[in-house]
Amino acid sequence: MPATVVVGSQWGDEGKGRVVDLLAADADLVVRYQGGNNAGHTVWIGEQKFAVHLIPTGILRGKLGLLGAGMVLDLETLIEEEAELSSRGIQVAGNIRISENAHLILQYHKLIEAEEEERRGKRAIGTTRRGIGPAYEDKAARRGIRMGDLRDGDTLADKLDAVVSYKNLLLKNVYKSPTVDPDRIYNDLRVMWDHFGEAVCDTSLIVRDALERGQKVLFEGAHGTMLDIDWGTYPYVTSSNPLAGEVSAGIGLSPKLIGRVVGTAKAYTTRVGAGPFPTEMEEEIAASMRDPGGEFGSTTGRARRIGWFDAMVVRKSARLNGMDSLAITHLDELGQFEEIPVCVGYRCDGEAVSEFPNQIEELARCEPVYEKVAGWRTDISEVTRFADLPEKAQGYVRRIEELVGAPVSHVLVGRQRGQDIVL
Secondary structure, three states: OOEEEEEEOOOOOOOHHHHHHHHHOOOOEEEEOOEOOOOOEEEEEOOEEEEEOOOOHHHHHOOEEEEOOOEEEOHHHHHHHHHHHHHOOOOOOOOEEEEOOOEEOOHHHHHHHHHHHHHHHHHOOOOOOOOHHHHHHHHHOOOOOEHHHHOOHHHHHHHHHHHHHHHHHHHHHHOOOOOOOHHHHHHHHHHHHHHHHHHEEOHHHHHHHHHHOOOOEEEEOOOOHHHOOOOOOOOOOOOOOOOOOHHHHHHHOOHHHOOEEEEEEEOOEEEOOOOOOOOEOOHHHHHHHHOOOOOEOOOOOOEOEEEOEEHHHHHHHHHHHOOOEEEEEOHHHHHHOOEEEEEEEEEEOOEEEOOOOOOHHHHOOEEEEEEEEEOOOOOOOOOOOHHHOOHHHHHHHHHHHHHHOOOEEEEEOOOEOOOEEEO
């Protein structure tokens, strides 16, 4: 199918980078449709670890990468990422295109987010303080600066003058914080335009033309369904829509042209930051998995919270995204257990809960209902055929299919290319 979306089905960190890298081998374009540099996709090539935060993961396969209109871009981070990848032999210059409609993250966004997190105190959300939320806030308030605004110096100066005067009032009078210099921001942005200007265009036309020619386009989101601002565990969410449906708005593409949605899920569950987490395991068990599984944020380095597989979460994600199949990652990490608890439902206030709650107050009262699945107690990292997995490992995957209601199309059993099974 020419248009495929890879979407996270938990709280992010599901291994989307590995799945995108796998599927990108057969793609012509790889496109990011939302989010900013508050997330990262990690890919290992041999002993080299690559972590991309804004540039689409397909760049590691030499594919043309598009940064869509639904993203918010920190151009300083983008130029650093380009330099880092280029220094390691990855061709970036000339191999990316940036939507002229993408909004920019500027200095005042980061300052305001940091100040707001401090103001919240114990109610802090646990953001990365990279300015993502305030940038999306300005987008919704129609005062954002977009990539295309950098083309004309006079237009940019006028828009910055209006928004910076407002932001400085907030910084000075509300947060008692130092203000920002609009001239410095202007000069920095003009330098960025000189660097990236040739890559800026209407990226929706590139996608349309590619699909009309029968080329394969792969869309990658950041974060996961449970961090969606509308359908996740609000307010402990990101500021955009990671759902597959956001491809239409974030890229400028008819939903009729999306042919396949591949969800990604760990064989267990993780999340970073605050918020309810029904299947969170005891820290002693989590600690035994954290280092082997690399369970630290690729952007922040924060230790991830770890829990057992939660079918309530992934079943909701399958419904919201219309998943055609599921890619299970990190299955090898469960090889240490004799029995593996799998959450098959919740009970809240003594009553069975049939669907994942939309309100965190209810979710916080939910207790997981576990089913014990037999473990396989062996290393599966070298297995390349599903039939060669231990029967109990096969049974675990098949049980996930039954509980989620979506077939498993890929199983990843290690961090390296080639450590994957295609069903």
